[in-house]
Amino acid sequence: MTILKTVYVITEGATERLVGKALYERGILTRTLKPKPAWERDKAPREGYDSMIGDLLFREEAGGFLDALVKKSSKSHVLLLFDQEGVSEPKERAEAIADYFREYGKRNRVQFWQQFAFEAWDSCTNVFIHSSDKLKLILHVADVLGPGGNRDFDGYILRLLKGSGREKIAQELVGDSQLVKHLLHKAEKEIPGLMEQNGFPLNCSKSWLYVYIATFQQRTSHAWFAEQVVENASEADLHRVFASLIAAWNALK
Structure with a gap:
């Protein structure tokens, strides 16, 4: 029996979560990976960029979702889905998130987060990757013009x-x-x-x-x-x- 790789999926809002689920069930997103919500529904943070970003590293009962992941012995895989809204291009959103992570690392003296950085992924201008021995994190920035x-x-x-x-x-x-x-x-x-x-x-x-x-x-x-x-x-x-x-x-x- 093949064991599927688990991917924690963190979305800015409910639309991304439900659409992602539909795309996965239709096979548009490959089913060789297994999506898993980062939080139980009754423990999920409020929707929105600021609330979600804050709970990735700061959360009283868990000490922060991502921070807990990088302390595990095995490598974790995470997909972040956020909007470009409010910045001029996707890489600005990626850099803002990376800055937040690095600031957290400095304040809490956590070397992993102090050195955090995204790189552009392949030819997609709105997809960014961070890969280390502890964490593979992909950021997708929704950039379609409305x-x-x-x-x-x-x-x-x-x-x-x-x-x-x-x-x-x-x-x-x-x-x-x-x-x-x-x-x-x-x-x-x-x-x-x-x-x-x-x-x-x-x-x-x-x-x-x-x-x-x-x-x-x-x-x-x-x-x-x-x-x-x-x-x-x-x-x-x-x-x-x-x-x-x-x-x-x-x-x-």
């Missing part, structure tokens, strides 16, 4: 909804083929146009997702909606849209 210039993970879902396979996705979610073109027109043109006319343009990817949720009459959060979109998108579109995430996952082999 409306208004925002760059976050929701942009990948919006790209699927605006791609060539959008009618298939819509039909699976709506369940009535005769309504698909009509509802897509409302989601893509009428509602955004009305918002803009009233001085409230949709300026982030998440706002667009909620337009689709409302138009398709989906009783769900944007994170669960994103999972459903991925479950119904074509394999070709998933490989294209999530190419950098697939590369990040494969780097952990």
